[in-house]
Amino acid sequence: MSANIEGKVVVITGASSGLGEATARLLCAQGASVVLGARRADRIRSLAEELTGRGGKALAAATDVTDRAQVKRLVDAAVQAYRRIDVMINNAGLMPQSLLERLKIDEWDRMIDVNIKGVLYGIAAALPYMKQQKAGHIINVSSVAGHKVGPGSAVYAATKYAVRALSEGLRQEVKPYNIRTTVISPGAVATELPNSSTDPDVAERLRKFYGEFAIPADSFARAVAFAMSQPDEVDVNEILFRPTRQEL
Ligand SMILES: NC(=O)c1ccc[n+]([C@@H]2O[C@H](COP(=O)([O-])OP(=O)(O)OC[C@H]3O[C@@H](n4cnc5c(N)ncnc54)[C@H](OP(=O)(O)O)[C@@H]3O)[C@@H](O)[C@H]2O)c1
Numbered sequence: 001m002s003a004n005i006e007g008k009v010v011v012i013t014g015a016s017s018g019l020g021e022a023t024a025r026l027l028c029a030q031g032a033s034v035v036l037g038a039r040r041a042d043r044i045r046s047l048a049e050e051l052t053g054r055g056g057k058a059l060a061a062a063t064d065v066t067d068r069a070q071v072k073r074l075v076d077a078a079v080q081a082y083r084r085i086d087v088m089i090n091n092a093g094l095m096p097q098s099l100l101e102r103l104k105i106d107e108w109d110r111m112i113d114v115n116i117k118g119v120l121y122g123i124a125a126a127l128p129y130m131k132q133q134k135a136g137h138i139i140n141v142s143s144v145a146g147h148k149v150g151p152g153s154a155v156y157a158a159t160k161y162a163v164r165a166l167s168e169g170l171r172q173e174v175k176p177y178n179i180r181t182t183v184i185s186p187g188a189v190a191t192e193l194p195n196s197s198t199d200p201d202v203a204e205r206l207r208k209f210y211g212e213f214a215i216p217a218d219s220f221a222r223a224v225a226f227a228m229s230q231p232d233e234v235d236v237n238e239i240l241f242r243p244t245r246q247e248l
Contacts (some may be wrong), residue, residue: 002030002031002085002225002229003229004228004229004230004231004232005027005030005031005032005180005225005229006031006032007032007033007085007087007214008027008028008029008032008033008036008086008124009032009033009035009082009083009084009085009087010032010033010035010080010086010087010088010089010090010228010230011034011035011037011074011075011078011085011087011089011122012024012034012036012037012067012089012091013037013038013063013065013071013089013090013091013092013122013180013226014037014038014065014073015034015036015037015038015044015047015060015091015119016038016039016040016043016044016047017040017043017191017216018189018191018192018217019141019146019186019191019220019221020036020038020070020089020091020092020171021043021217022055022216022217022220022221023089023091023220023221023224024036024051024221024243025047025051025218025221025226026218026221026224026225027221027224027225028051028056028057028058028062028227029056030138031059031135032049032057032222033058033082034045034048034056034057034058034059034083035058035059035060035065035075035077035078036048036058036059036060036075037060037061037062037063037065037071037074037092038062038063038092038241039062039063039064039172040145041060041062043091044060044061045060045062051102052233054124054247055209057079058084058241059078059081060072061077065092065114065117065118065121065122066088066113066114066118066121066242068121068124071118071121071124072124072235073120073124074125075088075122075125075126075129076125078209079129084129084133085129085130085133085136085138086120086136086137087136087138087139087217087228088092088122088123088125088126088137088139089128089139089141090119090122090123090138090139090140090141090143090163091139092112092114092118092119092187092219093109093114093115093141093159093193094109094111094114094115094193094196095156095193095194096111096156096196096197096198096199097153097156097197097199097202098152098197098198098199098208099151099152099199099200099202100154100155103208104198104199106134107155107198108155109141111119111155111156111159112155112157113158113172115159115162115163116159116162116163116166118197119140119170120164121167122138123138123165123166123170126138126232127174127179130174130179131177131179131246133176133180134237135177135178135179135232136177136178136179136180137179137180137181137182137227137228138170138174138180138181138182139183139184139224139227139228140163140166140170140178140181140182140184141163141183141184141186142160142161142163142164142167142183142184142185143157143160143185143186144158144185144186144187144242144246144248145157145160145241146160146161146163146183146185147162147164147165147185147248148248150248152192152199152202152205153230153244153245156236157179158201159242160185163183164183164185164195164237164238167181167182167183168183168237171235175180179237180227180232180235182227182235182236182237182239183195183236183237183238183239184220184223184224184227184239184241185232185237185238185240185241186219186220186223186242187213187215187241187242187243187246188210188214188242188243188246189207189214189215189217189220189243190210190214190215190216190217191214191217192233193206194206194209195211204235206233212242212245213243213245215243219241223239223241227241245246
């Protein structure tokens with residue numbers, strides 16, 4: 001059990017794999033109640049069952065973050081079950097990278113819908129409760145790609161720059177309500193993320209890059225735990241971390 005984590009109610013989008021799943025496991029082990037959202041209902045349900053089987057508090061609600069009503073339902077379910085929401089982790093995202101000239105416009109739309117609008121819907125669902133509570137913590141997931149752009153990553157990077165801009169605006173606006181805001185920008189972490197690229201050249205480059213450099217997903221979970229576990233008057237606004245060997 002850990003300071004300022006035990007007893008907190010934490011909603012996590014994109015909890016069916018990768019960073020979201022690792023975070024659910026770590027926070028639940030430290031005494032938080034975790035509410036898991038993702039489209040793959042079977043995965044989040046079996047994770048919730050596993051965590052409750054070990055004595056933790058967890059529930060799952062199938063959620064597509066591109067549907068604002070579903071995101072609201074996820075947060076409402078958390079409040080109904082546990083009477084409050086302490087932390088909203090807007091983590092769901094995808095990264096189908098490609099050169100702009102390939103005109104994969106459906107994938108651009110999808111990244112904008114999930115990586116930007118999904119985060120906004122998470123903020124919209126959690127903020128009214130947190131304002132009322134006069135307490136809360138919103139954690140948004142950006143990326144090293146929210147700091148650096150390269151060929152093939154223009155749209156993904158644009159969405160992650162947007163997450164940083166939203167997080168900074170949010171930070172300033174929620175001061176009167178005693179709400180903390182953190183944006184976390186990971187480098188290469190071993191998850192299913194690179195699998196979403198349909199451009200064979202980029203997919204191969206990503207596979208090599210992740211194969212060489214990626215670090216385990218609990219690196220991200222520990223960053224979340226660090227931000228959460230600070231005393232209430234300490235607001236960790238930005239965390240940027242990479243594998244030690246990653247230059248980019
Ligand atoms: N891994 C890295 O190297 C890295 C680096 C920087 C930033 N990030 C960011 O970290 C976040 C998590 O990614 P990850 O690395 O953990 O990848 P991942 O293993 O592919 O997980 C992505 C998660 O997002 C969920 N998701 C995708 N579309 C969704 C939708 N429409 N509605 C609800 N959930 C959706 C997926 O669940 P379902 O498919 O079940 O819906 C899955 O749980 C993303 O925002 C990513 O951009 C990752």
